Amino acid sequence: MSNTVMRTSLAAAAALSLTLLASCSSPADSDTASAGSCTPAKGKVTLQYWNTVPGMDKVVALWNKNNPDIQVQTKNISNDQYGTLGNALKAGKAPDLAQVGYDQLPSLRTQNAFVDASACSAAGAAKSKFVPWTWSQTSFGDTGVFAFPQDTGPMALYVRSDLFKKYGLPIPRTWDEYAAAAKKLHKADPDISITFFDPNNAEWFNGLLWQNSAKMYSYSGDKWHVSVASDQSKQVTEYWQKLVSDNLVRTDLAHGSTQMYAAYQKNQIASYVGASWGYSMFRDNLPQQAGKWSIVPMPTWSADGASGDWGGSTVAFMKGNSHLYESVKFNTWLNTDPEALALENKLGGLYPAANAGLQLPALSEGVPYYNNEKIFDVFAESSKKIDTTFAWGPTQKTVNLALQDAMAKATAGDGTLTDALEAAQAAALKSMKDQAIPATAGK
């Protein structure tokens, strides 16, 4: 009898393993870029929404209170966001809605991760509610609606105004002036650096490339064209290489690490090239330095030059979503309703991508931590100067890793940051080939 039990269980296990294998390989399984249908459900609906924003559960609680028929469950996936999402997709268990950064949208698109919500007329109508460049990043240049923009990361320069005053440094408006300030500071006190260069942070570095109109990818004639190592990019790497070689910036600090905050805490670093969401990061992690920080426009390459964007996210309609009507309703509220946006700005430090968000009273007020300066005016100005034609590649994660590995080598003295661009370019072409995406090296 036990023999029978064992044989049955073996057969069951074998059958299970076969189903697993089959479900993961069938081409029919991946036919998802097509539009979903948009019919309201009869009765109560529960949506799954995965995100990485602090305090998002409280925002959603507000929605749940007012919408008993469309209940939303949140899950924070800050720890390994894309690993979690990728595995869930592979297992066919993706949530209805998920937070996805702009830079990872094309990668996930090539993994058939999204469902097109354009069958819902409300989804297409939402277009006018968002800052135009954010919308074009979510629609991949076609008419589909795969995600709603949530926030952006217009960049700016955070300065320790007390240290700048102490050492007689003028606020730098261009990168040349910034380098001059770095030199002057180093001469006055070798223990202080103007900032740090984290070679392990490609996202930040991409923001710098973006500022200089470095187009990393374009698509034409049935092919992707990869130009990660363009002249505009090289101008950026050569600039930072000089600061690194002259020992004017620290290279031993990882962004957001305890070590980084410790260095700021010990007054070893006088500025920070960051994005809008960094405002709450400094406020929350360095409370003792309240009143010492100012936020000014990011240094530019020319007198009236462009700004960059670092980060920012969307809320995407994920594959398998069978409640598009309700999802569009919730997603619209989440990212355009003034009450929701105000709460997200306060709790999560989000700088809205919705036009309505830019009119929020909270964004026109002074912020106590920054001497009551109207810091959001700086970000609004920055937001207007972001190159709206910048596009991300379909294998961005791999390219970022290659860039980081090579930049780390460069800061350790093996090669240059410009070599790192070439490494990233090669990785981009190789990874696209691996994913069967036709690509050539661009100019």
Add this chain to the structure above:
Amino acid sequence: MTDISTRVPHVMSSPGRRRRSGGPRAGTVAAFVTPFFLPFLLFYVVPVGYALWQSFRVVRRTGGQYGTSYTAFGGLDQYAQVFQNTEFWSSIGRIGLFGIVQVPVMLFVALVMALLLDTPLLRVKAFFRITAFMPYAVPGVIAAIMWSYLYSPQLSPVVDLLTSVGWQPDFLGPGAVLWSAANVSTWLWTGYNMLIMYAALQAIPQELYEAAKIDGASQWTIAWRIKVPIIAPSIVLTTVFSIIGTLQLYAEPAVLRQISSNISSTFTPNMLAYAVASGNNYQQAAAISVVIALITFVLSFGFMRLTSKRAGL
């Protein structure tokens, strides 16, 4: 394993016993074996089979800017890529160096500690045993986080202390970081290996020592001429475990990576596999994993065969 254990019958149970099981007992055996076999199948055989299957697939795509992806049979394509991948071979070389240094150091320290525990000289045995074993109870990730604070120039009291006496160590520098990771592994696993060796030492009959003493052997001679050869099978066993552990190295460097840019995303073979998988290239990651498994298999079994032959086991 039975080959080795027969040499030291006191360490493991006698192999003669299992012969008796036969016909009418098969049902009972099945009842006992099934609870093991089912999870083994589900959580070991099935995932391995799935990885193998994936490693023979390649991604294909319908046309268009993004297209729709699916996988197809790709033969040995993924394996050819693994063998041509210079990052893969440099990660293998890196942990090879790691293992050649770290494993002997760790096992030597573990052996010395086990022998010390076994001598009548040491008074506070229970205390010593538990403190030496304690690090093993700490999860690898936690241990790495703890050590990363001790290595970090911004936060570490150790670095502060060394700096104040005029030595400025850079535990996270390009040359040192591999050995900083090795130190974490050694700290974690020495006590564990010590216990395995100590257990083997406990099983040696006292008469052997008495005979040796009558022949005039010192404690030193007893240790190196009697104890070490007798527990050789345990040393072989811990070496095999350590070889496997080295090839699987992931947690320690992955944690240190967060504070040191001198650890690349392809630092160890497992980290490379993870990085490739996180770039959505699951098929290539599967092939890398299979090759790591094969290398582990060849090295550990090769070592066992080599040592058993030389020791005449």
